Amino acid sequence: MHARLEADDAQPIVEVNDLLVQFEGQTILRDIGLSIPRGQTLALIGESGCGKTVLLKSLIGLVRPTHGEVIFDGQNINKLNDRQLTSQRIRFGFVFQNAALFDSMTIGQNVAFPLKQHTNKPLSEIRDIVFQHLKEVGLPESVVWKKPAELSGGMRKRVGLARALVLRPDIILYDEPTTGLDPIMSDVINELILRTRSKYPVTSIVVTHDMRTAQKVADRMIMMYPAPRLKEAEPQILYDGRPDEVEECRDERVTQFVHGEAGQRIEELGAFIGD
Ligand SMILES: Nc1ncnc2c1ncn2[C@@H]1O[C@H](COP(=O)(O)OP(=O)(O)OP(=O)(O)O)[C@@H](O)[C@H]1O
Incomplete structure (x- = not known):
């Protein structure tokens, strides 16, 4: 038993x-090879449009x-049927950039939603x-009756x-968790990512x-570059190492x-400011 656990951990x-x-013949991701050990916190950086979201969607089978x-926990997710995919997807937790809460539901209903959808737990247990979880992220019990619009962006x-x-979840995907927050609230979110881990x-x-x-929360950082601007045979991951x-x-x-x-980009974009 112990040996098996060790083997699983090593995978x-x-x-x-x-x-x-490729979408309509345009290459978005090319020759991506990536192995993520269990428990790692990986920061994925790269300019807008380089394919970060497409990579995340590929990991959960939303992009073929x-x-x-893509192998997730030993299974080739591209070979799973819809039912199997759904059961794998609930092993992922998503923290979306705009929080993506249901506006018409209270905070309590929002947090309870995945439990109601995917478990048979009694309501009293769901409540607890x-x-x-609200306590763990530093929110008072009183928010449970509020609607998302009544909360700040950080909340x-x-x-x-x-x-x-x-x-x-076995894996959490954070999509730009600190975008739009002041520096203090950004650091609160960084701390929560670290404490969750x-x-x-x-x-x-x-x-x-x-x-x-990236530097505060991650053990490893990967920087992607847009495929159309790479030289031939250049890898799309330009950096893979420790953030520091x-x-x-x-x-x-x-x-x-x-x-x-901006470096060369200002010329590449053909930006013109009269001289
Ligand atoms: N379903 C799709 N069909 C066609 N093109 C797509 C599709 N999804 C993404 N793209 C294109 O793939 C490229 C990469 O998009 P992606 O959203 O992954 O970038 P990103 O690195 O996450 O950018 P950002 O930092 O702005 O969120 C873009 O050129 C985008 O237009």
Whole structure:
């Protein structure tokens, strides 16, 4: 039993092999190879439109690869039928950029929603789980009767995190968790990502444009580059390493991105400011 557990732990939770995704002949992802060990917190960075969301959607089977495969917990998700896919998808928790709460429901109903949809737990237990998770993300019990519109952006994000956690996911996908928040609330969210990881044995993928978030929460950082602008045979992942070692990367596309410098891009975009 013990040996089996060790073997399972050694197997990456996600493996992407030779992934190619094209839409109407346009290549968005090419030759992506990625192995994510269990428990890792991976920050995924890269400029707008480089394919981060398409990669996340590929991981959960919402985008079908043109070529290659995605293995989730030992199963090729591209070979699963709809029912099997749904049962795998509930092992993912999503924290969306805009929290994606149901406006017509109360906060309590929002957090309870996945439990009602996917479990047969009695209402009293659901209630307890909702209160416990609101507490974990630092929200008072009184928010349970409020509607999302009555909460600040930071509070809504925390409700989104509580909702993502109630089914005890194996993997959490955070989509730009700090976008639109002030620096203090951004740090609150970063702390919650870290605390979630230390409390639960969860694997996390954090899509972010915020270097402070990447450097604070992640064990590993990957920077993607838009496929159409790559040189032939160049890998699409330009950086794969520790966030705090990114300064040592020799590729100036990486360091410019990290420092927020336009570099060559201003010329490539054909931007014109009269001189
Ligand atoms: N279903 C689709 N059909 C056609 N093109 C698509 C589809 N989904 C995404 N794309 C294209 O794929 C490219 C990558 O989009 P994606 O949303 O993954 O970028 P991103 O890196 O997540 O950007 P952002 O940081 O702005 O969210 C874009 O050019 C987009 O227009």
